[in-house]
Amino acid sequence: MTNVALIPAAGRGLRMYPITEKKPKAMLTIHGKPLLQYNLELLKTNLDCREVYIVTGEYGDQISSYFEDGSSLGLEINYITQKTPRGIGHAIGLGEEYIDTPFFVILGDEMYIDTNHQDMLSLFSRDFNAICAFQETDDLKAIQQNYTARLEGDRILSVIEKPGSPGTDLLGVGTYAFTPLIFDYIRNASPSSLRNEIEITDVIDTLAHQESKVYAFFLEGFYTNINTIHDLNRATYQWRRSHFDSYSISVVMPAYNEEASIKRVIDDFSRTPVAEIIVVDNNSVDGTAKIAEKEGARVVSEPRQGYGNALKCGMDAAKEDIVVITESDHSFRSKDLPSIVEQLKEADMVVGTRTSKSMIEQGANMDWFLRWGNRALGKLVSVLWCNKGASFTDVGCTYRGLWKWTYQRIRDNMRAEGAPFSVEMMVETLKADMTVTEIPVTYCRRRGGESKHSAGKVQNVKTGLRMLQVIMRKRLGLF
Secondary structure (H helix, E strand, O other): OOEEEEEEOOOOOHHHOOOOOOOOHHHOEEOOEEHHHHHHHHHHHHHOEEEEEEEEOOOHHHHHHHHOOOHHHOOEEEEEEOOOOOOHHHHHHHHHHOOOOOEEEEOOOEEEEOOOHHHHHHHHOOOOOEEEEEEEOOOHHHHHHOEEEEEEOOEEEEEEEOOOOOOOOEEEEEEEEEOOHHHHHHHOOOOOOOOOOOOHHHHHHHHHHHOOOEEEEEOOOEEEEOOOHHHHHHHHHHHHHHHHHHOOEEEEEEEOOOOOOHHHHHHHHHOOOOOEEEEEEOOOOOOHHHHHHHOOOEEEEOOOOOHHHHHHHHHHHOOOOEEEEOOOOOOOOHHHHHHHHHHOOOOOEEEEEOOOHHHEOOOOOOOHHHHHHHHHHHHHHHHHOHHHOOOOOOOOOOOEEEEHHHHHHHHHHOOOOOOOHHHHHHHHHHHOOOOEEEEEOOEOOOOOOOOOOOOOHHHHHHHHHHHHHHHHHHHOOOO
């Protein structure tokens, strides 16, 4: 026999504006997947649920359009609309018309990683009226911002919402189980003085005082309620950190007549734990492709000339979870790769910056004119997208890392064929409400040939103007 669940997902996430301005908080993503999906999968895998009711509010059509009937997840999903925000208790009460058996509740804006939810099934099989999950913590502030309880063994005697002085180390979390009796108590509940809403904690407190069989479940593992950008970033970091050993890396380098340097670059990056090295031959007329193949790289060809075209070809071909982009002229070194990859635990894209004088090798193609031009455009992007919380000092650095799904999400919005592709990547990632972090990288003198888009001041100005055009058109929504 399978179980039933209800997920309140009508929260607007006002403290997370502007990223929730036109999006339900439960549809914010962690590593490319909505919060709500993690909880749907948890209900199915850990709590044997197959029938789920999702309570939606404003922009709820985004939820129903994304998950549809739930069949892609092996679930039967039904939708209930909460027309006005009246609290979690009210949202749960809307299930009365549809649910006539004991059921689970998980709030749609919470994140659980490696938890023991499956152990809750033994309590669920007992005779109960309500079950609330708690986690032991030494974070007093977290308890004060949520709820706690007074217990006798595993029996709940009372529930306290946002306690000023908790007097306990129990943090109440958004996992519950109820019987249909809860609907009677919700129907008779009064709005709280705190928010003028039907608080489920008040309802459970009343139930605990008037009925028996209200129990606590002790949760283990990672938990956070997503209320702020910090919470979202923390959950993202925890998820990626817990899975990081399973991720693999593709290195992509565009190449145009780089036979003088390509062997050295491949040898350098081959000494790092990368799964594949992809060289994108962009119409070379020398021995670049032959040398790259001999050194063990996978060579793909892009007939359309231009840095942007070559990079899209290479990232399309990349098979691994993480894509690291570098140059084939040996101006960047593999020693910075671990730092870039480490930052991907928190960021969706990591870009290098060549503005630290101590990390610029003598003879490298980075004079004051080029350095300050990149800095100026970086500051412009930071100002124009100041609501995204990013700060840049170099838009032209082509040593960077990103998740493959990050690229897939922004791919169709990137149209620059040449050097402006680098800043376009940054802007499109920000526009998609993803995080971009900048870290210093070593910049070295190129080995052979000359730069394809910064060979002199005239070329630098032309490239800078094309980048500026892309930035402004993106800001004005022209493409």
